[in-house]
Amino acid sequence: MIHPVIKDAIQKNSEELTELRRKLHSEPELPFEEEKTTALICEYLENLGIPFRRTEPTGVIATIEGGKPGKTVALRGDMDALPVEELNKDLPYVSKEEGKMHACGHDAHTAMLMIAAKALLEIKDELPGKVRLIFQPAEEIAEGAKAMVKQGAMDGVDNVFGIHIWSQMPTHKVSCTPGPSFASADLFKVTFKGKGGHGAMPHNCIDAAIVASSFVMNVQTVVSRTIDAKSPAVLTVGKIVAGTRFNVIAENAVIEGTVRCFDTETRDHVEQQLQHYAEHVAAVYGATAKVEYTRGTQAVINDEYSAKLVQKVASEAFGDVIYNEKPTMGGEDFSEYMDHAPGSFALVGSGNSEKDTEWAHHHGKFNIDEDALATGAELYAQYAWAYLNE
Known part of the structure; x- marks a missing residue:
């Protein structure tokens, strides 16, 4: 189920993954204003040779065509920031925009999906089906997913998977239980x-x-x-x-x-x-x-089959990492995608007291343990591979 080339590719590109996340973190953009972020993603995909199209007003939809026929799985990463003043002034990648910061981890989601795409490209010919990449704007105002769906993000998709970095869980731990996840x-x-x-x-x-x-x-x-x-x-x-x-x-x-x-x-x-x-x-x-x-x-309700597949993939890829995080009363517009195809939404832990990354999401001191980035990026890619081969 776990493809060794994907694992090697994630590790090989781990420094680039961190650099991407830090660049995104230092240049936060509010919902539907993600012009620089959209341009960065488009340039990155173009250099990789992955076909894409820009959505309006911001956002990107791309597709990796496998070498064999099969189903289509979608991977979603959101990319907007919040109107929050960053209090981590000593960070070398602190926000350059006064009153704006990535206080929820969307910078990590975008960077992880970019590197996951790069890893999947290395096994493109082996892929039995297609991988849809959804770089979504405006999650924080619950409008981005609707806009992406209207512009074709879920057309022809059989299954959808998303990830959220979670500071309340230890770094590397993965939680994806069947049933309610976000309210x-x-x-x-x-x-x-x-x-x-x-x-x-x-x-x-x-x-x-x-x-x-x-x-x-x-x-x-x-x-x-x-x-x-x-x-x-x-x-x-x-x-x-x-x-x-x-x-x-x-x-x-x-x-x-x-x-x-x-x-x-x-x-x-x-x-x-x-x-x-x-x-x-x-x-x-x-x-x-x-x-x-x-x-x-709407509430995010994880499909049983999909959630159990995430657990299986995470266990085989990383070992003893499964964590049973209770459902949160927080909201997530990932639910919009699940109206069109079954899927699941996983949490990847990034909390580390030694690195001061256990602050609540949306707090001015929120930050992530960057060791979690590789876990998220590989989980994206390995899940796509596993689903298409089921």
Whole structure:
């Protein structure tokens, strides 16, 4: 199942892998602004002789045609950065862009997929089928996968595989369990309208700040009292804006938050309950409520066959590396690809206390243990080889 040429190619190109990741890290670009990153990937693929096409506004889709007929497997690597100020100022490859950094590891994903492509090229004639390479923009705003699918990324694909570097797992460990992996991620906005007036005369007003406060305190019971405890869900209020001045009763209040869960039934229920709670809390105070609920990414549910194949490949390639990471309530738009073909999404550990790489994703001090890069790159390539030969 493990191709020795792939393993040798990854090791042979390990220095280039690190250099690519560091270059990408030092030049972070926000969602749908990844112009330099897209250009770098296009140039790299062109030099390798791999046919590709640039997607709009950014991103790349490429295909390695095997020497034998067969299925098509897709490998996805995302490439956008975050609007986060990097705090690792002593790094030789620190972000050159103020207020922007690769705080989630997408620089690693892109570099790993580039080197995986180079390794697969060495066994191109042996490949029974095709390998689709998806270099995806805008994962952080949950729009990139949709854009890539619309532009043909999954056309003719039989199986799809993705990787996420994970700082909460020890370096080299691999987790890919069948079933839920990442939660769905929805957004909600609730606008309460009361009646403003002078702060000294609240009896003449309907205080939207009080209505909003009551809603925030009560809405948590949607999860704690209306959902089966065996169905995980998170409802978080992250932003409240109310009022205009210290001595003016607030006429309007706006609340924004997010909902995370793993199944459609729970998702539907929370959406309905948000509407119910908002309307009734507003009615108690004589105010009105408007609820806007936006469905974001769907839950990432790993296909059993694909996940077990990842485990088998990882064990044969790296030994005792399988790690059982629990599902996260974080969101991932990789789910868009799984609407079109079965697949799985693996986590590759990059946490190392000695190298200070255990910081949470999206933190200004986030960094990765670069020893994990070769693990990820080889897992990409070996999985493609194994799947096409199944």
